[in-house]
Amino acid sequence: MTTVDRPVLQKKDFKTDQDVRWCPGCGDYAILNAVQGAFAKLGKQLHETVVISGIGCSSRFPYYMETFGFHTIHGRAPAIATGVKVSNPELDVWVVTGDGDAMSIGGNHFIHAMRRNVGLKILMFNNRIYGLTKGQFSPTSEAGKITKSSPLGSVDYPFSPIALTLGAGGTFIARGVDILGPHLEDLVCQASGHKGTALIEIYQNCNIFNDGAYKGFTDKDVRDDRILYLQHGQPLLFGANKDKGIAFDAGFRPFLVSGADLGKAFVWDETSDTPAPAMALATMSEAEFPVPIGVFRRRDKPNFESRVQAQVAAAKEKKQESLKDLLYAGEIWDVG
Amino acid sequence: MDQATSSATAHKGVQELDQVVIRFAGDSGDGMQLTGDQFTRTTALMGNDIATFPDFPAEIRAPAGTLPGVSAFQLRFSSFDIHTPGDAPDVLVAMNPAALKVHIKELKKDGILLLNTGSFGALDLKKAKYDADPRSDGSLDGWRVIEVDLEARTKEALANSPLDARAKGRCKNMYALGILYWMFHRDMEPTMKAIAKKFAKKPDIVDANLTAMKAGHAYAETTEVFQTAYEVAPAPMRAGTYRNIMGNQALCLGLVAASKKAGLQIFLGSYPITPASDILHQLSGYKHHGVITFQAEDEIAAVASAIGASYAGCLGVTSTSGPGLALKAEALGLAVMAELPLVVLNVQRAGPSTGMPTKTQQADLLQAMYGRNGESPCVVLAASTPSDAFETAFEAVRIAVTHMVPVVVLSDGYVANGSEPWLLPDVDALPAIDVKFAPEGKPDEKFLPYQRNPKTLARPWAKPGTKGLQHRIGGLEKQDVTGNISYDPANHQHMIDTRAAKVAKVADDLPPLQPIGAMTGDVLVIGWGSTRGAITAATLRLQKAGHAISCVFLRHLNPLPNDLLALMRGFSKVALPELNCGQLAMMLRARYLVDVQSISQVNGQPFKSQELEDRLLAVLKDTKGEAKQ
Numbered sequence: 031m032t033t034v035d036r037p038v039l040q041k042k043d044f045k046t047d048q049d050v051r052w053c054p055g056c057g058d059y060a061i062l063n064a065v066q067g068a069f070a071k072l073g074k075q076l077h078e079t080v081v082i083s084g085i086g087c088s089s090r091f092p093y094y095m096e097t098f099g100f101h102t103i104h105g106r107a108p109a110i111a112t113g114v115k116v117s118n119p120e121l122d123v124w125v126v127t128g129d130g131d132a133m134s135i136g137g138n139h140f141i142h143a144m145r146r147n148v149g150l151k152i153l154m155f156n157n158r159i160y161g162l163t164k165g166q167f168s169p170t171s172e173a174g175k176i177t178k179s180s181p182l183g184s185v186d187y188p189f190s191p192i193a194l195t196l197g198a199g200g201t202f203i204a205r206g207v208d209i210l211g212p213h214l215e216d217l218v219c220q221a222s223g224h225k226g227t228a229l230i231e232i233y234q235n236c237n238i239f240n241d242g243a244y245k246g247f248t249d250k251d252v253r254d255d256r257i258l259y260l261q262h263g264q265p266l267l268f269g270a271n272k273d274k275g276i277a278f279d280a281g282f283r284p285f286l287v288s289g290a291d292l293g294k295a296f297v298w299d300e301t302s303d304t305p306a307p308a309m310a311l312a313t314m315s316e317a318e319f320p321v322p323i324g325v326f327r328r329r330d331k332p333n334f335e336s337r338v339q340a341q342v343a344a345a346k347e348k349k350q351e352s353l354k355d356l357l358y359a360g361e362i363w364d365v366g
Numbered sequence: 367m368d369q370a371t372s373s374a375t376a377h378k379g380v381q382e383l384d385q386v387v388i389r390f391a392g393d394s395g396d397g398m399q400l401t402g403d404q405f406t407r408t409t410a411l412m413g414n415d416i417a418t419f420p421d422f423p424a425e426i427r428a429p430a431g432t433l434p435g436v437s438a439f440q441l442r443f444s445s446f447d448i449h450t451p452g453d454a455p456d457v458l459v460a461m462n463p464a465a466l467k468v469h470i471k472e473l474k475k476d477g478i479l480l481l482n483t484g485s486f487g488a489l490d491l492k493k494a495k496y497d498a499d500p501r502s503d504g505s506l507d508g509w510r511v512i513e514v515d516l517e518a519r520t521k522e523a524l525a526n527s528p529l530d531a532r533a534k535g536r537c538k539n540m541y542a543l544g545i546l547y548w549m550f551h552r553d554m555e556p557t558m559k560a561i562a563k564k565f566a567k568k569p570d571i572v573d574a575n576l577t578a579m580k581a582g583h584a585y586a587e588t589t590e591v592f593q594t595a596y597e598v599a600p601a602p603m604r605a606g607t608y609r610n611i612m613g614n615q616a617l618c619l620g621l622v623a624a625s626k627k628a629g630l631q632i633f634l635g636s637y638p639i640t641p642a643s644d645i646l647h648q649l650s651g652y653k654h655h656g657v658i659t660f661q662a663e664d665e666i667a668a669v670a671s672a673i674g675a676s677y678a679g680c681l682g683v684t685s686t687s688g689p690g691l692a693l694k695a696e697a698l699g700l701a702v703m704a705e706l707p708l709v710v711l712n713v714q715r716a717g718p719s720t721g722m723p724t725k726t727q728q729a730d731l732l733q734a735m736y737g738r739n740g741e742s743p744c745v746v747l748a749a750s751t752p753s754d755a756f757e758t759a760f761e762a763v764r765i766a767v768t769h770m771v772p773v774v775v776l777s778d779g780y781v782a783n784g785s786e787p788w789l790l791p792d793v794d795a796l797p798a799i800d801v802k803f804a805p806e807g808k809p810d811e812k813f814l815p816y817q818r819n820p821k822t823l824a825r826p827w828a829k830p831g832t833k834g835l836q837h838r839i840g841g842l843e844k845q846d847v848t849g850n851i852s853y854d855p856a857n858h859q860h861m862i863d864t865r866a867a868k869v870a871k872v873a874d875d876l877p878p879l880q881p882i883g884a885m886t887g888d889v890l891v892i893g894w895g896s897t898r899g900a901i902t903a904a905t906l907r908l909q910k911a912g913h914a915i916s917c918v919f920l921r922h923l924n925p926l927p928n929d930l931l932a933l934m935r936g937f938s939k940v941a942l943p944e945l946n947c948g949q950l951a952m953m954l955r956a957r958y959l960v961d962v963q964s965i966s967q968v969n970g971q972p973f974k975s976q977e978l979e980d981r982l983l984a985v986l987k988d989t990k991g992e993a994k995q
């Protein structure tokens with residue numbers, strides 16, 4: 031309902047007058063579109079929303095959102111956003127970052143935001159490459175990747191951002207794909223409702239420096255067999271006819287099931303009290319298994335800012351002290 | 367108290383003194399800081415002027431009884447106005463051979479050495495690297511040595527205490543304190559109260575400590591070893607209410623006072639670091655004043671979160687020491703670019719690198735001024751004494767929020783941990799700090815985040831959550847007024863000039879400089895930060911000796927006061943003592959083309975006022991020499 035105070039905004043209302051300056055064909059456009067669509071759907075207000083980014087192609091995002099925006103420095107967006115959210119928990123604070131910004135230079139802030147469960151929504155665009163600096167390998171690039179800084183192939187091993195976030199105690203962890211717009215839009219809506227830190231890792235195609243990184247499972251003709259949609263309360267099934275599934279052995283190793291064994295497919299519980307199934311899915315081989323997208327984990331846990339504010343409120347309740355009493359405390363004495 | 371002491375000294379002589387310097391030295395575990403602190407509080411309550419200087423060993427506790435493990439606390443109290451904790455002590459309390467070895471060289475000739483002979487076994491001597499017992503080889507000749515077996519005396523006094531032998535032994539510092547209280551006519555009452563409060567939940571410990579102190583007092587009163595007690599009359603202090611304060615404490619109180627006067631909530635983002643951690647501890651205890659403290663994952667997150675807090679409308683503060691300031695450099699640049707208020711408290715310590723974390727130095731000035739990429743001007747202030755730290759913190763907040771700039775406050779280990787009586791301010795007379803957040807925007811009118819106040823050049827403080835103010839800011843260069851990204855050469859030049867001019871304009875509101883001494887003369891001594899006490903003391907003595915010397919102290923290092931150049935021109939020579947290799951001297955020479963003479967010392971210790979006096983005298987002589995030529 032539109033009221034004077036809370037007008038219903040359209041997707042276009044979230045667009046700014048700035049020209050969008052990503053390379054033509056970049057996956058970032060689709061993500062921007064999905065986020066603006068979700069924000070309109072959620073009835074967000076421009077002045078209540080803050081988008082904070084670090085450095086990288088993705089971090090240009092705030093300039094294209096007609097909300098409050100702060101384009102900060104490399105890797106530090108979660109730390110700055112923590113200061114914003116704790117200072118004013120009413121604000122709807124979004125962090126936009128990339129695999130270099132969040133996983134490399136800003137890895138420390140990322141894991142500690144997760145650990146504290148600050149009410150930030152983090153959109154991490156993972157294109158498995160450094161785009162802004164023109165094409166060096168990133169912490170999510172596959173081993174052996176040939177780039178300008180690794181002409182003989184990178185000898186670094188990549189890690190899984192989802193697994194890292196699980197390890198850091200993340201309470202809402204999801205994965206989407208740039209070109210699967212409606213699915214991504216739905217994830218953004220779900221993340222928005224989460225009270226603690228929410229991460230959406232978004233597979234994003236960088237058509238300039240790492241084109242086709244996700245082609246192997248996102249192309250239309252292979253998608254059905256190569257993508258596993260995680261659905262809460264449903265068995266882990268994939269394929270056009272949902273005739274293949276994933277089950278776990280006693281050691282939480284995943285294996286494929288089909289035919290008569292299809293009933294053994296694991297029933298997905300994103301709220302599970304153990305991160306083990308989510309960890310197994312996050313770390314299973316992309317070559318042997320379909321790629322899971324959707325919500326890996328969702329747990330309710332009081333968030334950081336409310337705990338901080340509660341302590342301040344309780345302390346104020348318990349002790350009222352004037353400035354004079356504060357200064358004139360301890361042993362004082364008079365002269366003259 | 368008077369009754370107790372007058373009877374105590376009935377059969378012994380009392381000597382009037384106008385000042386005394388006492389140094390307590392012992393192992394880190396001997397409670398020297400606590401002992402010194404108690405003597406200080408008592409003495410302050412008794413109306414003397416007092417200045418203290420704790421000298422900590424490195425943070426990690428060295429093995430007991432060794433030279434690196436020695437911890438000391440020096441205090442000076444007087445019947446007149448003093449400015450430093452003194453150079454050489456009149457009284458040295460040495461709890462073990464290591465403490466003796468480290469500190470005896472500085473004890474004044476004829477000074478009193480109170481020696482704990484309970485720790486003079488062969489092993490103790492070996493740990494202190496003594497080949498022979500210094501008590502018997504004549505090396506202590508020239509001092510008045512008083513030997514007391516504090517271990518044995520304390521255990522005797524605590525014969526009836528239920529504590530174990532180790533815990534009893536730990537009370538020996540209180541026995542020593544009792545002796546000193548008798549020697550210097552101190553009232554035991556305040557310490558009794560403090561100990562009772564500190565160990566409220568452990569009555570046996572309270573009993574033992576108090577018993578030990580009283581026993582020490584009685585021992586000094588009755589034995590022949592102590593012939594004389596000393597009396598130091600109260601100092602004439604300005605009328606008012608006082609409390610004893612340390613620099614870190616005063617910074618915190620200044621911030622809270624300013625936040626109340628500005629109507630802002632403090633957000634402190636901090637990562638523990640010596641010697642600044644006490645700021646984090648102290649402010650964490652002020653939640654009832656609305657203070658939010660955030661122990662960040664690192665120095666960068668600490669400043670970043672504070673920037674976020676300022677962006678959201680809080681008073682963002684971060685506290686650190688030199689190595690931490692280095693890590694914060696990039697984020698400080700962001701605050702410069704985003705033109706947000708921010709207060710950075712940098713408690714300097716001896717560097718480079720990890721350096722000597724518990725020792726003092728003033729070598730972060732150039733880092734605070736220039737230690738960022740690009741042309742990135744910040745306001746830089748310095749706190750010069752523990753009580754001055756209150757006003758400096760208050761001033762930092764005023765400047766940060768009225769000019770929308772980051773302000774770096776330089777303190778140092780000496781100000782942070784030193785203490786002095788603080789004449790408490792009249793709370794109602796503290797000036798209000800006028801903060802205006804940008805009001806709600808009008809529909810269909812674009813908010814202009816860089817439209818400036820014509821007087822200060824400050825941009826509006828636009829809190830997220832305020833209708834109609836949506837805008838985008840960041841570290842990229844932006845067009846003035848609109849805040850849109852801009853790579854235009856003329857605009858970049860304009861913004862560089864504007865950010866510099868904004869900082870320069872801070873100087874327009876500063877009060878005139880007030881030198882100690884005449885406005886003209888032979889030598890002007892310029893000081894900043896913790897050298898103030900030593901410079902004041904040395905200058906006053908030289909003035910008394912008839913020299914045309916004045917001194918002035920700068921709280922504002924960037925921008926420098928507008929009247930500084932004219933003041934310097936009134937003197938033939940300008941001298942600048944600082945605990946670095948001449949950083950402010952270099953800045954002044956570069957800025958004003960004045961031949962400022964650097965008086966440098968970088969040994970981790972504050973200036974001794976006597977040494978400084980000698981070095982200033984050399985400058986004075988030089989002036990005379992030149993005049994004759």
Ligand code: SF4
Nearest residue numbers: 053056087161236237
């Ligand atoms: S470099 Fe890659 S990620 Fe960056 S804008 Fe271009 S296509 Fe997108």
